[in-house]
Amino acid sequence: MILVTGAAGHIGNVLVRELVEKGEKVRALILPGEDTHSIYGLDIEIVVGNVLDPVSLERAMRGVDIVYHLAGIISILPDKNDLMWQVNVEGTRNVLAAAKKEGVKRLVHTASIHALSRNWIGMINEDVPFDPDATAGGYDRTKAAASLLVLEAVKEGLDAVIVCPTGVIGPHDYRGSEMGDLILDWVRNKLNFLVKGAYDFVDVRDVAHGHILACERGRSGEVYILSGWQIKVLELKQLVQNALGKHIPVITLPMWMAKFGAKFMPLFYKISRRRPRFTDYSLETLQSNSSVSSAKAQKELGYHPRDLKSTITDTVNWLVRRIDRVRKH
DSSP: OEEEETTTSHHHHHHHHHHHHTTOOEEEEEOTTOOOGGGTTOSOEEEEOOTTOHHHHHHHHTTOSEEEEOOOOOOSSGGGHHHHIIIIIIHHHHHHHHHHHTTOSEEEEEOOGGGBOSOOOSSBOTTSOBOTTSOSSHHHHHHHHHHHHHHHHHHTTOOEEEEEEOEEEOSOOTTOOHHHHHHHHHHTTOOEEEESOEEEEEEHHHHHHHHHHHHHHOOTTOEEEEOOEEEEHHHHHHHHHHHHTSOOOEEEEOHHHHHHHHTTHHHHHHHHOOOOSOOHHHHHHHHSOOOBOOHHHHHHHOOOOOOHHHHHHHHHHHHHHHHHHHHHO
16 A cells, blocks of 8 residues: 555645556545545545644545655735745655655655755755754755655665755646646646746656655665756747747846745735735746756656656647637536
8 A cells, every 4th residue: 555645736636647547546534624626536545634644644644555755835916925934844754654654565655856955066966964053945845855854764764765856847736737727828828927047947746756666776875866957947948839839928037026926916915815926035046056966866757857848739639629628607
């Protein structure tokens, strides 16, 4: 039996799909009242629980051999920092404790490229340490701290592997990630403001497959970066435009103007409850070092990311079909 925490999320639901296709018995940990549309109809066992509730975790892990721990909070806004610490760090601590108590044979922990120290010059690889003090925001800090907890648990005897995806994009993004919503706006032909910058983006299906490879082939206590391809945001928009076969209207802002506007984004979010496109964190990320290597995962796991053109084409087609279904209903 395999347990997936965060099973209804973007990576989570795609991972569950692949595990089911492989014929695995999957148990999905779902929050009370959580929207499970992303995993509806899959042949899985659903259990209600919370990473902040140790009793529910122990119950969910009973009879489980493998745990994929994906549950977490992602936010680029500072008002979520306390919640992120509780879920991402203390929640991981609870998951590790339950895994030890219930005799889980292997745990795969989903960290993030953002958990690695930002004070690194040159190609980013697994030599870069997890450093909660060398991060750009609350999300980075909590993912770094959680990863250090996993490494400590390995020293205490738990068989665990850590994977670090880069910027995840792709189909089955039911809840709308930050980049998913941006691509959706482009599909809907909404005018958007962009800034010049680049990042490494990877297909969610490759990330899900990378998790399985890490579980099957990864060495305990090791970290594996699951990256894709470095691309400029304007080039990413061009890929979407090509897939749609139509022009997408955008206005490119100078970085100084975007940074000035970002100072007011937390207030904008509180008033509108709409996710802001520009924050200090997101702008810093687009300007940060995004030269990332997945050479270790390729060599040791057999991990190979697909090209971004295929990812964008599949994502656009999935979004168009979803928009059509919503219109029909």
